[in-house]
Amino acid sequence: MNIILFGPPGAGKGTQAKRLEELLNIPQLSTGDMLRAAVKAGTEMGKRAQKIMEEGGLVSDDIIVGMIKDRIAEDDCKNGFLLDGFPRTEAQAEALDTMLSDSGNKIDLTIEIQVDDTKLTERICNRFTCSQCGAGYNKISQPTQVDGVCDKCGGTEFSTRADDTAECVASRLETYHEQTAPVLPYYQHKGIHHIVDGMADIDRVTEAIKKVLN
Ligand code: ADP
Ligand code: ADP
Numbered sequence: 001m002n003i004i005l006f007g008p009p010g011a012g013k014g015t016q017a018k019r020l021e022e023l024l025n026i027p028q029l030s031t032g033d034m035l036r037a038a039v040k041a042g043t044e045m046g047k048r049a050q051k052i053m054e055e056g057g058l059v060s061d062d063i064i065v066g067m068i069k070d071r072i073a074e075d076d077c078k079n080g081f082l083l084d085g086f087p088r089t090e091a092q093a094e095a096l097d098t099m100l101s102d103s104g105n106k107i108d109l110t111i112e113i114q115v116d117d118t119k120l121t122e123r124i125c126n127r128f129t130c131s132q133c134g135a136g137y138n139k140i141s142q143p144t145q146v147d148g149v150c151d152k153c154g155g156t157e158f159s160t161r162a163d164d165t166a167e168c169v170a171s172r173l174e175t176y177h178e179q180t181a182p183v184l185p186y187y188q189h190k191g192i193h194h195i196v197d198g199m200a201d202i203d204r205v206t207e208a209i210k211k212v213l214n
């Protein structure tokens with residue numbers, strides 16, 4: 001099954017994607033994670049993307065579409081994939097359709113996680129990640145069970161994202177409403193779009209998504 005998770009920054013896409021990865025046994029393809037890996041590796045593309053990401057803008061469609069095309073061609077995507085953070089523009093959505101139909105494939109389902117803007121800033125400003133295994137946490141809603149120790153791997157080093165500041169969240173939200181929200185009707189018209197209430201707690205959001213999958 002090929003699924004897209006939509007939602008503004010901080011909606012819980014990554015959190016839910018990690019759970020669905022296990023449940024459905026398909027990989028999460030996060031363009032944000034891929035870009036951060038490129039920034040960390042110091043590649044030319046990473047250097048160009050870094051500035052745009054820090055400003056809360058969007059990296060160019062060409063770069064992103066190329067990245068996803070290569071990733072979808074990999075073996076582990078044969079039985080399906082879960083897109084997180086892509087497509088974010090109408091041009092990306094069209095390019096995705098073209099690349100999939102070229103191989104006789106399509107998007108089966110899109111799920112939009114809806115959360116009020118005011119809640120998103122709070123979530124993002126309290127988000128942190130295990131540096132060792134990448135598990136995501138939240139100081140308020142999803143802390144580690146033992147203070148300072150990752151539940152998943154026992155790691156004791158954590159990091160926060162350079163763009164997870166109140167100021168940058170504001171511009172990322174603006175970008176979402178201006179450029180990504182207009183993509184949603186494209187999938188609504190296809191009759192494959194589903195909305196879940198992302199204001200509920202994490203387990204309830206997972207339950208709502210499972211209902212959609214059934
Ligand atoms: P969030 O988890 O907060 O929604 P992401 O990790 O998905 O954010 O993305 C971080 C940043 O990476 C974005 O603000 C944007 O600059 C860039 N980015 C990620 N995905 C895309 C995309 N599909 N198109 C353009 N830029 C992207
Ligand atoms: P996205 O990938 O959409 O940017 P994340 O999955 O990283 O969002 O979630 C943003 C932050 O909010 C994380 O710190 C996460 O632990 C927390 N979070 C995710 N879903 C919920 C929820 N339903 N209720 C409360 N906090 C949540």
Ligand code: ZN
Nearest residue numbers: 130133150153
């Ligand atoms: Zn860990």
